[in-house]
Amino acid sequence: MKIAIATPYYPPHIGGIEIHAKNLVENLRERGHEVTVLSSSSGSDLVVRSLKIPYSPIPLSFPKIKSQIYHSHVPSPFFARKMDEIAEREGKPHVITYHNDVIVPSRVDGWVIPRFIGSGIERVNEFIVNKLLEKADVIIATTKSYAESSPVLSKFMEKVKIVPNGVDVSEFRPGKNAGEREPIVLYVGRLVAYKGVATLIKAMREVQRELDANLVIVGDGEDRKRFERLTKELNVNAKFTGILSKKEVAEWMQKARVLVLPSFSRLEAFGIVLLEAMACSTPVISANTPGPFEIALHGGMTFNDVSELSEKIKEILTRDQLATRLGRAGRKAVEEKFSWEVVTNKIEKIYNELLST
Numbered sequence: 579m580k581i582a583i584a585t586p587y588y589p590p591h592i593g594g595i596e597i598h599a600k601n602l603v604e605n606l607r608e609r610g611h612e613v614t615v616l617s618s619s620s621g622s623d624l625v626v627r628s629l630k631i632p633y634s635p636i637p638l639s640f641p642k643i644k645s646q647i648y649h650s651h652v653p654s655p656f657f658a659r660k661m662d663e664i665a666e667r668e669g670k671p672h673v674i675t676y677h678n679d680v681i682v683p684s685r686v687d688g689w690v691i692p693r694f695i696g697s698g699i700e701r702v703n704e705f706i707v708n709k710l711l712e713k714a715d716v717i718i719a720t721t722k723s724y725a726e727s728s729p730v731l732s733k734f735m736e737k738v739k740i741v742p743n744g745v746d747v748s749e750f751r752p753g754k755n756a757g758e759r760e761p762i763v764l765y766v767g768r769l770v771a772y773k774g775v776a777t778l779i780k781a782m783r784e785v786q787r788e789l790d791a792n793l794v795i796v797g798d799g800e801d802r803k804r805f806e807r808l809t810k811e812l813n814v815n816a817k818f819t820g821i822l823s824k825k826e827v828a829e830w831m832q833k834a835r836v837l838v839l840p841s842f843s844r845l846e847a848f849g850i851v852l853l854e855a856m857a858c859s860t861p862v863i864s865a866n867t868p869g870p871f872e873i874a875l876h877g878g879m880t881f882n883d884v885s886e887l888s889e890k891i892k893e894i895l896t897r898d899q900l901a902t903r904l905g906r907a908g909r910k911a912v913e914e915k916f917s918w919e920v921v922t923n924k925i926e927k928i929y930n931e932l933l934s935t
Contacts, residue, residue, distance in 0.1 A: 678847035744921035750857035753832025756905035757898030769799030774840030856908030877908020
């Protein structure tokens with residue numbers, strides 16, 4: 579099968595959508611499919627010259643391609659719009675994976691974004707994406723709860739198919755039983771405001787007043803110094819590691835007693851780090867928000883505020899049997915529902931159904 583996949587960015591550019599796209603491409607190729615990747619990043623097969631607008635590069639030209647299936651990744655809509663034009667001209671199916679709604683943060687790369695500008699960007703993006711989703715043959719969403727609660731996706735549920743993100747279960751493997759591990763509370767991700775790191779730090783102040791526990795924060799970002807200052811102001815014992823290799827991240831997950839994903843933003847639509855931690859038999863705690871909460875409950879807990887987060891962390895740190903049970907349940911769920919073999923099967927089935935109609 580000839581498949582063309584368009585995504586605004588692709589590794590070595592770092593991000594959840596990029597990781598998802600790369601893993602999908604590699605798994606499809608392993609099954610013998612001919613896959614061509616188009617993006618603005620150097621790692622793609624066809625690098626598209628683009629206007630480098632942050633988070634949403636605009637193609638200035640687009641290669642002539644012929645394929646049996648055209649598959650685009652949004653929220654950034656401009657690559658998908660070019661793919662839609664080609665698919666329509668060729669009379670071939672166009673699949674769109676909708677990863678998350680567009681919510682413009684109050685600050686981007688240190689720049690303050692006035693709300694009226696952010697709202698304008700959101701409206702323009704929604705207008706373009708709505709047109710694309712109306713024409714798409716199939717829309718893939720990663721969780722039902724996120725799709726149903728999305729002001730965009732909820733209008734197209736009749737053609738939405740749920741296919742979760744995946745994890746490589748051979749790269750992220752179980753450590754020892756979670757109940758036997760050190761009292762390490764782990765965060766992995768970008769250090770930006772919407773990720774909720776400040777919420778986790780505030781919760782850890784309460785945890786460390788009662789328990790001997792360590793907070794480890796893996797990643798980097800524009801707000802790292804602010805978070806470092808906050809830990810000192812609140813007298814929270816925290817280790818900031820910076821960006822680590824995938825192998826090093828897996829090693830921390832195998833050692834940690836619990837991983838926390840504290841973001842309430844709709845920009846956090848799934849939380850691949852939840853799957854990675856669960857694959858390592860590590861219990862997880864997620865903000866109770868559409869998408870991530872649905873994943874976290876396979877191998878952990880959810881929370882609604884700082885106080886509840888601190889109580890959930892203390893519960894996992896002090897109850898060995900609970901930690902072990904949640905860790906094992908998470909690993910089992912990953913193997914049965916979230917491995918890349920399972921995810922690729924679902925996407926391959928969608929392609930085949932479109933080509934048979």
